[in-house]
Each structure stands twice: as C-alpha cells, then as structure tokens.
Amino acid sequence: MDLLKAMPSSKEAEQAVLGCLLDNGSMEDLIGVLDKNDFYVPSHKNIFVCLSEMYKKDKGIDIITVINYLKARDMLSSVGGASYLVQLKGGVINQSFLSHYAEIVKEKSSKRKLILSAQEMLKEAYEDKNDVKDIIIRAEESMFKITSNKNKDFTTIGECMEIALKNIEKNYLKGGGIVGISTGYKNLDRYTNGLQKSDFIVIAARPSMGKTAFAINIANNIAHEAKVAIFSLEMSEEQLAYRMQASEALLEFSRVNKGSMNDDEWVKLTQASARLAGKNIKINDCGELDINDIKARCKRLKLKQGLDVVIIDYLQQIKLNEKVYLREQEVSKISAALKNMAKELEITVVALSQLSRAPEKRADHRPQLGDLRDSGSIEQDADIIMLLYRDEYYHPDTEEKNISEVIIGKNRNGLVGTTKLAWLAQYQKFVELDGGDKRGIKRTTSNNGKWVN
Structure with a gap:
C-alpha cells in the first residue's frame, strides 16, 4: 500500500476551512493556529499560502480577489480553477465552526508528523550510524514539538488582563496567600510567593552549608501537591534516600x-519510609547526563505522568554535548537551557550551584551574587537566587548557633532580603524558627541552642 495514501487526513475539514476563509476572509482567526504544512491536499496548501500572502499584504479576501490573485500568479488552474473555489465557498455549512474545522485539520497534521518522525527514527536505527541515545533524544524532541503548542501568537493586552484578573481572584478566594506552590517555609514564601511555573531558581552556597539538604527538604514539603523530579548528579539515590529518611x-x-x-x-x-514512598518524587542519579539528556527526560516525564518541579544537584555537574573553549561559556549555555526548559515545560526548575572562594577572603563571609561560580549568566538567567549562610561555620562562638540564613539575593518578581531557618544538622533538616515543625521539634534553653526532638 502506498504509505502517503494511507496518511491521516480530512479533505472535508480542509475544504470547510478554506470555504470559511473565502466566505468572510477571517484569516486572523487562524494565524498561529494553522500553517501551510497542516494541509494534506496540495491544492489546498497552495490556496492557503495565497490567502496568507494576501492577509499579510493587507489585501481584502473574497472569492473574486482570490481568483484574481491566483490568476496573476498562474496558479488558478493548478488549484482546480475558479469553479473549485466557488465550490469551496458554497460548501460552507456553518461559519461559526471554523475553529472546530481547524482543530480537525491540525489533529490530522499532527498524526502525519508523528508517522514521519517514527519513520525517521526507524531509518536511523536501520542505518546503524548514530548512537541509540542520540536517536532517542531526537525522537523525543520531535514528539514533544508535535504535542506542545509551538504556534502561540501574540496575546492582546485585554486577554492578558483577563487572565491576570482570574489568577488574582483565585488567590483572593484562597485568602490572599501565595501564588505558587508553598516551599513549606512561610517566611521564605513571603519573599518568593512560592514556587511558580516557568521560574528558574538557583540555590547557591559554599560547601557544608546544607544546600542539598535544603533542596530535598523543599522537595519533601511540596510533594503532597506537586510532582517532583530530582536529578542527583553527585550523590547516589541510596545516599539521598538516607538523608530523606533521617529528615x-x-x-x-x-x-x-x-x-x-x-x-x-x-x-x-x-x-517515615512509608510516608516518603507515597510522595510524588522521582529520583535519577545518573552522573553522566548532559543538558539534552535532562531536557529529554523531563519532557518524557511531563508528557507521561506530569511534572511540576525539577531539582538538579548540582548545576556545575551538568555536561554540555557540544564543544566550547571556556568553562564560562559552557555554564552559560547550561544556565540558559535550564531557564528555557522551565518556560517550555511550564515547570519550576531549581538548580543547586557552587560558589567561588571569594566569601572566604572577606571579613563578612556572607555570600554575594558575584560569588556564583563559573558564570555571570547564572545571575542573569535565574528568576530567584537564594544564598545559604551559617555564621556558626565561620565563628564557632556566635550566638547564631544552628541558624541558617537564606539570603534572597535576586528576585525578579518580588522582594529581596534575608530569612532565617533552624538547621538541624543531625537530622539533615531545616525548620521554621518560630515553632519548629508539626512533630514537636523545640528549641532548648541550653547555651549551645541545640535543637532536639
């Protein structure tokens, strides 16, 4: 059987779309919805191309103007002649169903693209020239593009206001709380408004400040209402599990x-293990992942099971599958890719990052944005940057024992400042200072300020 003849298509839906356009010239309704490659019948594709050209040139569209436009380009006979255009216009049953007709055309087009993508994957596999990992990544990229909306066009300011008002109203009905997913730390949420879709968040610290523990504490806090994926590029899944169990x-x-x-x-x-087993957390501890691997896995997870938050420990461990000459360029490309992934998948991406040794050389060892290691692009790409600091690490006699400062050094959509959490090192756990957590952690009155169960 000729495979092309067996391709999914709907000649009737294509005719209905073109008929509606010839009847009332409403091309603006389809801009960003359909393109020429969505039409299967060659003559229909050519008619749509001409209609699009006329629209872009601000020419009026009706049966007469279109016939003349096609005739001037010696295309009229190739699309079936004037009689076929008249037939298309006369065949319109319900003009108000234009968007529904377009959906049918788009659905058939997506299925054809899926078939062609599968054919390409089979061809590469038979040729046996490329690595299987590269073939799979390209196939997943192709399939995600088919299923995601890549044709989003401009949104009017009126539509933006309507969406914004609905979101504000929803938040108002919740009591004016945070917009995103709560981190489980109320004071931190006051700064960040929770973990929000499309945000790229960086948690940075010098070694021994507890950044991994902080990230997995957040994962545990949010996993009752969000689907979380953790990429542990340095630590094994067993080591991560031990920390989560202790916490x-x-x-x-x-x-x-x-x-x-x-x-x-x-x-x-x-x-505790039973409670953790019921959480929406998935862990990948492969240490050899490049940025394309991570994106492909996240896309697959998003499509199959849903995904809200991705945590990567840590950014500098991600590999780049292309040749660059400077480490700064490599980290810059990875940082930009993580931000793009957050936007494309509409998820929150939280990446842990190392800091340079600059804080060790200052009298005040508190980290600053300029201490981010390897690239200034991290500061540019991130929506929120949190810097962790424990004074006790540098000054054993400090009064701030077992206290961690979370310094919000950058917040694209909110306030910057510092909030404090209690650091329970023995449990690998961060808790609120005012009241501990729900299972009865409390502050002792001893001089060392140790937290106990």
Whole structure:
C-alpha cells in the first residue's frame, strides 16, 4: 500500500476551512493556529499560502480577489480553477465552526508528523550510524514539538488582563496567600510567593552549608501537591534516600546511615519510609547526563505522568554535548537551557550551584551574587537566587548557633532580603524558627541552642 495514501487526513475539514476563509476572509482567526504544512491536499496548501500572502499584504479576501490573485500568479488552474473555489465557498455549512474545522485539520497534521518522525527514527536505527541515545533524544524532541503548542501568537493586552484578573481572584478566594506552590517555609514564601511555573531558581552556597539538604527538604514539603523530579548528579539515590529518611523520621543521619538504631527508632524509620514512598518524587542519579539528556527526560516525564518541579544537584555537574573553549561559556549555555526548559515545560526548575572562594577572603563571609561560580549568566538567567549562610561555620562562638540564613539575593518578581531557618544538622533538616515543625521539634534553653526532638 502506498504509505502517503494511507496518511491521516480530512479533505472535508480542509475544504470547510478554506470555504470559511473565502466566505468572510477571517484569516486572523487562524494565524498561529494553522500553517501551510497542516494541509494534506496540495491544492489546498497552495490556496492557503495565497490567502496568507494576501492577509499579510493587507489585501481584502473574497472569492473574486482570490481568483484574481491566483490568476496573476498562474496558479488558478493548478488549484482546480475558479469553479473549485466557488465550490469551496458554497460548501460552507456553518461559519461559526471554523475553529472546530481547524482543530480537525491540525489533529490530522499532527498524526502525519508523528508517522514521519517514527519513520525517521526507524531509518536511523536501520542505518546503524548514530548512537541509540542520540536517536532517542531526537525522537523525543520531535514528539514533544508535535504535542506542545509551538504556534502561540501574540496575546492582546485585554486577554492578558483577563487572565491576570482570574489568577488574582483565585488567590483572593484562597485568602490572599501565595501564588505558587508553598516551599513549606512561610517566611521564605513571603519573599518568593512560592514556587511558580516557568521560574528558574538557583540555590547557591559554599560547601557544608546544607544546600542539598535544603533542596530535598523543599522537595519533601511540596510533594503532597506537586510532582517532583530530582536529578542527583553527585550523590547516589541510596545516599539521598538516607538523608530523606533521617529528615522525615527525625533520626540522627549518622545512625541511619550505619543502621545503628534501637527498636523504637526502627519503627520511626519504617513509618517515615512509608510516608516518603507515597510522595510524588522521582529520583535519577545518573552522573553522566548532559543538558539534552535532562531536557529529554523531563519532557518524557511531563508528557507521561506530569511534572511540576525539577531539582538538579548540582548545576556545575551538568555536561554540555557540544564543544566550547571556556568553562564560562559552557555554564552559560547550561544556565540558559535550564531557564528555557522551565518556560517550555511550564515547570519550576531549581538548580543547586557552587560558589567561588571569594566569601572566604572577606571579613563578612556572607555570600554575594558575584560569588556564583563559573558564570555571570547564572545571575542573569535565574528568576530567584537564594544564598545559604551559617555564621556558626565561620565563628564557632556566635550566638547564631544552628541558624541558617537564606539570603534572597535576586528576585525578579518580588522582594529581596534575608530569612532565617533552624538547621538541624543531625537530622539533615531545616525548620521554621518560630515553632519548629508539626512533630514537636523545640528549641532548648541550653547555651549551645541545640535543637532536639
């Protein structure tokens, strides 16, 4: 059987679309919805091209002007002649159904593209010249483009206002709370308004400040209402699990790691593990992923199961599958790709980042935006940058024991400033200073200010 003849198409829907356009010239209704390649019948494609050209040239569209436009370009006979155009116009049943006819044409077009994409993948596999990983990534990219809306056009300011008012009203009905997904830390949410779609967030710190623990604490806090993916490029999934179990069970991390627990603690650990098992968290600990691998996996997860938040530990470990001469250029490309991924998939991307040694050389060791390692593009691309600092690390006699500062150094859509959290190192857990957490952590009155269960 001729494969092209078997391709999905709807001649009737294509005729209905063109008939509506010839009847009332409403090309603006289809701009950004259909293009010439969505039409299967060659003559229909040529008619649509001419209609699009006339629209762009601000020429009036009706049966007479279109016949003359085609005749001037020696195309009239190739599209079926004037009689076929009259037939298209006369065949319109319901002008108000134009958008529905266009949906049918687009649906058939998407199926044809899917078939061609599959054919290309088969061809590459048979030729046996490219790596299977590259073939799969290209196939996934192609399929995502087919299923996602790549033809989004301008939105009028009126439509923007309508969408904005609906969102504001929704937030008002919730009591004027945060817009995005709560991080689980109220004071932090006051600055960030929660984790919002399309945001690229960077959590940066010097070593031993707890940035990995902070990220997985946020993941645990949000996973009851959001679907989370964690790319652990440095730490194995088992090591990550130990930290999450210690944090959730409020057991000392070192003892969980060694399995050194009494019967009661084992009960707490198994109960915590059961709670964690029910969370919407997925972990990938492959340390050899490049940025294209990460994007492909996120797209696949988004399409198949849904995805709201991606956490990457850490940014400088991501590889770039192209040759660059400077490390700064490599990190810049990765940073831009992560921001684009957040926008394209409408998810929140949280990337952990290293800082340079500059804070060690200053009298005040608090990190600054300029300390971001390897690239100034991170500061440019990120919507929010959080810098973690513990004074106790540098000054053992400080009064701020077991306290971590979360410095919001950049916030594209909100306030900058500093909020403080308690750092329970033995549990690998961050909690609010005012009241601990719901399972009864409290501040002792001893001089060292240690937090206990």
